[in-house]
Amino acid sequence: MGSTEEKVVAVILVGGPTKGTRFRPLSFNTPEPLFPLAGQPMVHHPISACKRIPNLVQIFLIGFYEEREFALYVSSISNELKVPVRYLKEDxxxxxxxxxxxxxxEIMEESPSHIFLLNCDVCCNFPLPNMLDAHKRYGGIGTLLVIKVSAESANQFGELVADPTTKELLHYTEKPETFVSDLINCGVYVFTPKIFSAIQNVNLLREDRADINHVAGFQSQQLATRSPPTDFVRLDQDILSPLAGKKQLYTYETMDFWEQIKTPGMSIKCSALYLAQFRVTSPHLLASGDGKKNATVVGDVYIHPSAKVHPTAKIGPDVSVSANVRIAAGVRLMNSIILDDVEIKENAVVMNAIVGWKSSIGKWSRVQADGDYNRKLGITILGEAVTVEDEVVVINSIVLPNKMLNLSVQEEIIL
Known part of the structure; x- marks a missing residue:
């Protein structure tokens, strides 16, 4: 461990059940942060990236899920990474x-010199040590990870303007109606503890306004009820926008991949990005096979050690197979996530799909989609314990849990 002033902590925001609605039907029984991408829970990818930060002493997960939902994962990941991971539940x-x-x-217990802040629903290669080095060069209270995107998609995110030479954040606006810049905020930050004073200033300003409104009478009180509570502070609108252009915040641009996991469809794309990253970071996690003793494996594929796969099956590219899955002879899997305890019977085909826990796909059946990650029915999703009978075709559809399909469906949501 380096000197005391060098200690670093990381905070990962995991949200809560009210935020998981866009992830249904996959978030009914599993918190979105624990949904597996490339065979590892979504939150595992930012956590393992934090492990690469020099002098890291602690990782905090902050959210408003019940503590019991994270207890098992937090204890196993702490043991695995040999770094204390704590879940802190917001009221x-x-x-x-x-x-x-x-x-x-809690965050300042170890008197860290720097605090990383990450969002769980971000998928990227998390260049955290490089960000920290850049941040120390810049000075200021914080550095944001940024990336260039297409001008058409930029307004879905926080757009920003940075000084091309000094990298200072000059202007920040969240989801603007008119185009500002093709440089966007990635939702990954490093701060000094001075960030707490900046947040406190927002709180104090709000309390002052509330006091003035209280004195000013009924009409102002009505306005006050519409404004956010004094202790609800958004990083983007309340901190980044006001501090831009004041030599306080700087940017670090990534040239690597970045996506936000807003929908189940994006989880297939992000699973593929992480599988590709495993080639560099964790090649031992990728499956291989030539169709003799083991199944034929094409491209990047993760297969859990407990899964049973017939040697005549062909898997890949971009497939993740979870625990206790049974894959029979002649099965073809592409660009899909197969969750725990699924059975896929002889000669079935699964493409551009997520197959939910304990589901079963019959002989010669097809579960597939056109693979448009941004369209609601662009991938096919089978919820938990769905049975697709023999010779049934399911295309571009979402099937809620515990359903049995004995007829083919296309472009449908089966409630």
Missing amino acids: KPHGSAGGLYYFRD
């Missing part, structure tokens, strides 16, 4: 900066 949503402030005493 209510406090916003991305408010949650950080709410747990400031």
Whole structure:
């Protein structure tokens, strides 16, 4: 361990059940952060990236899921990475900066010199050590990870303008109606502890306004009820926008991959990105096979050691197969996530799909989609314990849990 002032902590925001609605039907029984991408829970990817930060002493997960939902995972990942991971439950949503402030005493226990803040629903290669080095060169209280995207998609994110030479953040606007810049905020930050003073200033300003409104009478009180509570502070609108152009915040641009996991469809794309990254970071996690003793494997594929796969099956590219899955002879899998305890029977085909826990796909059946990740029915999703009978075709559809399909369906949501 380096000197005391060098200690670093990381905070990962995991949200809560109210945020998981866009991830249904996959988030009914599994919190979105624990949904597997490339065979590892979504939150595992930012956590293992944090492990590469020099002098890391602790990782905090902040959210408003029940603690029991994370207890098992937190204890196993702490043992695996040999870094303490703690789950901190908010009593209510406090916003991305408010949650950080709410747990400031816990975060500052080890007197860290730097605090990383990451969002669980971000998929990237998390260049955290490089960000920290750049941040130390810049000075200031914080550095944001940024990336260039197409001008058409930029307005779905926080757009920003940075000085091309000094990298200072000059202007920041969240989801603007008119085009500002093709440079966007990736939702990954490193701060000094001065960030807590910046958040506190927002709180104090709000309290002052509330006091003035209280004195100013009924009409102002009506306005006050529409504004956010004093302890709800958003990092983007309440901190980044006001501090831009004040030599406080800087940017670090990534040239690697970046996506936000907003929908189940994006989880297939992000699983493929992480599988590709395993080639460099964890090649031992990738399956191989030539169709003799083992199944034929094409491209990047993860197969859990407990899965049973027939040697005549052909798997890949971009497939993740979870625990206790049974894959019979002649099965073809491409660009899909197969969750725990699934059975796929002889000669079935699964393409551009997520097959839910304990589901079963019959002989000669097809579960597939056109693979448009941004369209609601662009991938096929089978919820938990769905049975697709023999010779049934399911195309571009979402099937809720515990359903039995004995007729073919296309472009349908089966409730």
